[in-house]
Amino acid sequence: MRDDNVIEPEGRLAQNFFFRLLKTMNAEGEHSDYAKAWSAEHLAERLFGGHSQIDLAMIQTVPMFDLYKDGLDAVDRQYELVQLEPERVVFCGGTDPMLRGLNTAMHDIDYQITQLGARSIKFYTAHTRGRSWRMDDPAVAYPMYERMLEHGVNLAQVHKGNPLGPEPISALQTHDVGEAALAWPQMNFIIHHLGVPYEDEAIAIAQRYPNIYLSMSTWINMIRVAPRLTAERFGKALRGVGADHILWGTEAPLGPHPQDLLDWVWDFEMPEDLVAGYAYPRISDADRANMFGRNLLRLLDLDYVNGRLVPAGAGAPDEVLVSANATR
Known part of the structure; x- marks a missing residue:
């Protein structure tokens, strides 16, 4: 969020949104200086330092190239956290077939998977000035899924809902993810931000496709400042898709x-009136174990053994695992 990375005027609108959102989310906590280049060491300390109970993080590339020159941060800078903490951090790459061009996007996928070890690719479909695209576009999206599968990566993530700047809000709807999931059953798809304000739509789509998952990112951060609203969203998601299709996400930093957020959400219990009045399920310890790390490990075909990531089946997984789906 450095000023020299902002593209005017679109990025400035997104910048103002970010700062308003951060002020709201941090109303009861700390306020940090986000408009600077954070080091990998700084983020690692925030995730894993002190009394942190976080074992695993996924660092995500944020390819918002219509708002920020390097996206929200450059890919190689994101990868620095993996180099610093290779036993605890999984890399998620990202690209954009419209803003980068499809040929360059394919090159990005090749490079990020083969050279940086990306286990997933993140996409943004909603863009300013008529440059939006769809996850079910055979000419734009499907070649990228095919290339990912050629490299053995079957996990695509997409920003839906949560408008950041002047992008058309209609492009943030989730219909296209359902069509992509139907066309590509060998792929898994993660919808971020619950598609808010289209959360009912996102849940209705995800509950019908076993290869669609929902991330807690952003909306769960409101659990202290908007507890009732967050409980209702949480309950809808749990009732709709179940705890085995919901993934923890912190938006760290x-x-x-992230440790405070972990404590608040881990201790959360579904209000009794929402259980009785809306059939929202209570949350078990097994549900928490799935949402806070095991679901992500299953999607990545990994286990976490003796404090390090290993291929699934290489050893007995640690009993406790907490992940932070992190963006820097």
């Missing part, structure tokens, strides 16, 4: 400190 944005928002509350």
Whole structure:
């Protein structure tokens, strides 16, 4: 969020949104200086330092090239956290077939998977000035899925809902993810941000496709400042897709400190009136174990054994695992 990375005027609108959102999310906690280049060491300390109970993080590339020159941060800078903490951090790459061009996007996928070890690729479909695209576009999206599968990567993630700047809000709807999931059953798809304000739509789509998952990112950060609203969204998601299709996400380092957020959400219990009045399920310890790390490990075909990531089946997984789906 450095000023020299902002593209005017679109990026400035997104910048103002970010700062308003951060002020709201951090109303009861710390306020940090986000408009600077954070080092990998700084982020690692925030995630894993002190009394942190976080074992695993996924660092995500944020390819918002219509708002920020390097996206929200450059790919190689994101990868620095993996180099610093290779036993605890999984790399998620990212690209954009419209803003980068499809040929360059394919090159990005090749490079990020083969050279940086990306286990997933993140996409943004909603862009300014008529440059939006769809996850079910055979000419734009499907060649990227095919290339990912050629490299053995079957996990695509997409920003839906949560408008950041002047992008058309209609492009943030989730219909296209359902069509992509139907056409590509060998792929898994993660919808970020619950598609808010289209959360009912996102849940209705995800509950019908076993290869679609929902991330807690952003909306869960409001659990202290908007507890009722967050409980209702949480309950809808749990009732709709179940705890085995929901993934923890912190937006770290944005928002509350990731350990604080972990404590608040881990201790959350579904209000009794929402259980009785809306059939929202209570949350078991097994549900928490799935949402806070095991679901992501299953999607990545990994286990976490003796404090390090290993291929699934290489050893008995540690009993406790907490992940932070992190963006820097």
